[in-house]
Amino acid sequence: MVNSCEYDFQIDRKISVDEFINEELKSFNWSEVDQYPVFENCLELNSVSQKNKCFVETITNNFTANLKKNNLILNRTLVDTVNLVLMVDKTGLISIESINILDKNHKYKEVIISSFNNTVSNFPKLYPAIKRGQQVDVIFKIPIIISTE
Numbered sequence: 001m002v003n004s005c006e007y008d009f010q011i012d013r014k015i016s017v018d019e020f021i022n023e024e025l026k027s028f029n030w031s032e033v034d035q036y037p038v039f040e041n042c043l044e045l046n047s048v049s050q051k052n053k054c055f056v057e058t059i060t061n062n063f064t065a066n067l068k069k070n071n072l073i074l075n076r077t078l079v080d081t082v083n084l085v086l087m088v089d090k091t092g093l094i095s096i097e098s099i100n101i102l103d104k105n106h107k108y109k110e111v112i113i114s115s116f117n118n119t120v121s122n123f124p125k126l127y128p129a130i131k132r133g134q135q136v137d138v139i140f141k142i143p144i145i146i147s148t149e
Contacts, residue, residue, distance in 0.1 A: 033129040033131045033136060033138055034130050034131055034132065034133075035048070035129060035130040036048075036051065036052050036055060036129055036138070037055060037088040037092065037094075037127060037128055037129050037138060038051050038054075038055060038126070038127045039054065039055060039058045039123070039124050039125070039126050039127075040124050040125040040126070041054070041058065041124050042054035042055060042058065043127075056142065058123070058124065059086070059123075059142060059144075060142070060144055060145075062119050062122070062123060063084075063115075063116060063144045064144065064145070066115050066116075066118060066119040066122075067112065067115050069115075080101070080102055080104075080105050080145075081102075081143050081144065081145050082099060082100065082101055082112065082116075082143070082144045083099075083141065083142075083143050083144075084098070084099055084100075084116070084140075084141070084142050084143075084144055085097040085098040085099075085139060085141050086120075086139070086142060087139050087140075088128055088129060088137070088138050088140070089128065089137045090128050090135040090137055091135070092125070092126040092128045092135075093126075094123055094126055096113075096116060096117065096120055097139065099112070099113055099116060
């Protein structure tokens with residue numbers, strides 16, 4: 001006696017792991033992360049918006065304070081907005097990708113760049129951005145108002 005069972009299996013198509021991952025990557029919204037980078041001094045804040053605000057304020061305040069220390073080097077009052085492009089990599093290391101300085105302050109560019117590089121190397125501990133549970137690189141464009149008045 002032989003019993004047979006009929007099952008209605010239908011395989012549409014078999015995809016490889018690589019194909020699956022590529023399809024998932026296409027569905028990501030790469031312009032957004034689940035969690036922005038967080039400085040250690042901002043960790044105890046509760047809301048995401050407070051942490052993001054703390055992140056920007058920490059960056060801005062550190063750049064401004066360090067440039068004011070260099071006032072003697074500049075030997076003049078300087079007021080300008082410098083547009084920075086910063087990258088925070090997946091290990092939490094922050095670096096300057098580019099600095100946009102107005103032509104009228106071009107002769108102070110080296111001092112500004114040196115000051116900003118010094119500032120970046122002295123930031124508090126930074127935790128990287130998170131996307132889908134993974135640490136990711138992220139780039140920020142931040143205007144920094146500098147004033148040595």
